[in-house]
Amino acid sequence: SQQGEEDPQALSIQEGENATMNCSYKTSINNLQWYRQNSGRGLVHLILIRSNEREKHSGRLRVTLDTSKKSSSLLITASRAADTASYFCATPNYGGSQGNLIFGKGTKLSVKP
Amino acid sequence: ETGVTQSPTHLIKTRGQQVTLRCSSQSGHNTVSWYQQALGQGPQFIFQYYREEENGRGNFPPRFSGLQFPNYSSELNVNALELDDSALYLCASSLGGITDTQYFGPGTRLTVL
Numbered sequence: 001s002q003q004g005e006e007d008p009q010a011l012s013i014q015e016g017e018n019a020t021m022n023c024s025y026k027t028s029i030n031n032l033q034w035y036r037q038n039s040g041r042g043l044v045h046l047i048l049i050r051s052n053e054r055e056k057h058s059g060r061l062r063v064t065l066d067t068s069k070k071s072s073s074l075l076i077t078a079s080r081a082a083d084t085a086s087y088f089c090a091t092p093n094y095g096g097s098q099g100n101l102i103f104g105k106g107t108k109l110s111v112k113p
Numbered sequence: 114e115t116g117v118t119q120s121p122t123h124l125i126k127t128r129g130q131q132v133t134l135r136c137s138s139q140s141g142h143n144t145v146s147w148y149q150q151a152l153g154q155g156p157q158f159i160f161q162y163y164r165e166e167e168n169g170r171g172n173f174p175p176r177f178s179g180l181q182f183p184n185y186s187s188e189l190n191v192n193a194l195e196l197d198d199s200a201l202y203l204c205a206s207s208l209g210g211i212t213d214t215q216y217f218g219p220g221t222r223l224t225v226l
Contacts, residue, residue: 033214040201042117042217043156088155100146100169101215103155 006089006107014112019076021107023089024069030092032065032072033101037086046074046087079111117206117218125224131192134221136204138185144168145187146215147179148203156203162187191223199225 007022025032030051035043049056049065049072056063062075076083086108090101118137126132138145144163148156158171162181176192185206191198201222205215 035217040152040220040222042119042203042219043205045214045216048214093158100158100161100171101156102158103148105153105155 006087006104008107009105010108010110012110012112013079015079015081017079017111019079019083019109019111021074021087021109023072023074023104025072025089025091026070027091028067033090034061034063034072034074035088035090035103037088037106039085043088076109079109081111081113083109084111085109117204117216119202119204119218119221121221122219123222123224125226126194127226128194128196130194130225131190132194132223134189134191134202134204134223136187136189136206136218138187138206139216142206142208142216143185144207144213145181145185146205146207147187147189148205149173150201150203150220152200159189194225196225199223 005024013019031048033048034046036046037043047058047061047063049063051067060077065072086106088103088106090103093100093102117139120135146161147159149159150156159173159177160170160179161168165181178190181187201220203220204218207213207215
């Protein structure tokens, strides 16, 4: 079953602008992860935020988590053409095996030079 | 530290055939998860292996089966291939645990004709 849903489905911006992607989920979680995927290849882990954290930074990435609204956002500041990729949020599947993740459909980000 | 590797990169099969995909875990990781990603979708969990035992399974039929070896490498086998099995198959390794980051391989692109 779908747990995380990203919004928007697609986003096109100019280099240097900021990109914001949102993720909503349905059940209570103890962490949420964001992954990046370039051109249908493997996923690269970006950041993990725990349920007791409200905000986390990693380089040009800022992730927020609002457990009361069951939502998270990923902000990429000063975007570059190399940031062009699909971005997925993932949450743990408590109904299945430990470590199993449930992914949304992703946000496809295009950064134009 | 060696990353997750998968073979082959691409594969073309015909309906009804059988296929075996392979994955080598990141060094020190004892848990392997397999995901199927259809075009334009997020990855869907197939199953997970922990120390050579299946540790959970998603909503996939029994013709999807797997193995994990003592060195923690893994295989995904799909029998009686159907057209809808065409997808990117991703392997991810981790130390296990519901809060753990999963490290993905580059994937195997399977096309069923």
